[in-house]
Amino acid sequence: MRVYRFWRYTYEVWTVTHFLLDTAFIGHVKAEIRIIMGFSIIVWVVAIGFLLVYFALCAEVSETADRMNRNRLVWLLFSIFFSPILSAFMLHCLGPIEKGERIIQYHKKDSKNDIIIKEADERLAQRRNKV
Incomplete structure (x- = not known):
C-alpha cells in the first residue's frame, strides 16, 4: 500500500493480485485500487x-x-x-x-x-x- 497526496485529497493505492488469473496468465496480474480518504466521509x-x-x-x-x-x-x-x-x-x-x-x-x-x-x-x- 502506498499513500499519495493529490491536490487536497489523500488517497491510498492498493495493489491486488487475483489468484484465479495467475493460472491463466504467466506471472501475477495486478490491479490498483485507489481509495480517496476524507472525500468519501464528506459525501x-x-x-x-x-x-x-x-x-x-x-x-x-x-x-x-x-x-x-x-x-x-x-x-x-x-x-x-x-x-x-x-x-x-x-x-x-x-x-x-x-x-x-x-x-x-x-x-x-x-x-x-x-x-x-x-x-x-x-x-x-x-x-x-x-x-
Whole structure:
C-alpha cells in the first residue's frame, strides 16, 4: 500500500493480485485500487443529511394531511415516491375535508341497483297511499 497526496485529497493505492488469473496468465496480474480518504466521509455525511431532511419533510406532509382530515398514509407514500414539496403543494391546493363530508364519502356506496330499489319502494308506497 502506498499513500499519495493529490491536490487536497489523500488517497491510498492498493495493489491486488487475483489468484484465479495467475493460472491463466504467466506471472501475477495486478490491479490498483485507489481509495480517496476524507472525500468519501464528506459525501456520506451530506447524503445522510439529505435523507434525514427528505424524510422529515415527508413526515411533515403526513402530519399536515392528518390535520386536514385526509388519509395520512396515502400522503406519506405519495411524498416519499414523488416529492415532499410537490405533495405539500398539492395538499394545500386541495384543502381540508370537513368531517361530515369525509363520513359521507366513506359510507356512500349507492350502486345503481340500490337506487332502483329505493325508487321502486317509493312508487309502491305512493300506490298504497292512493288505494
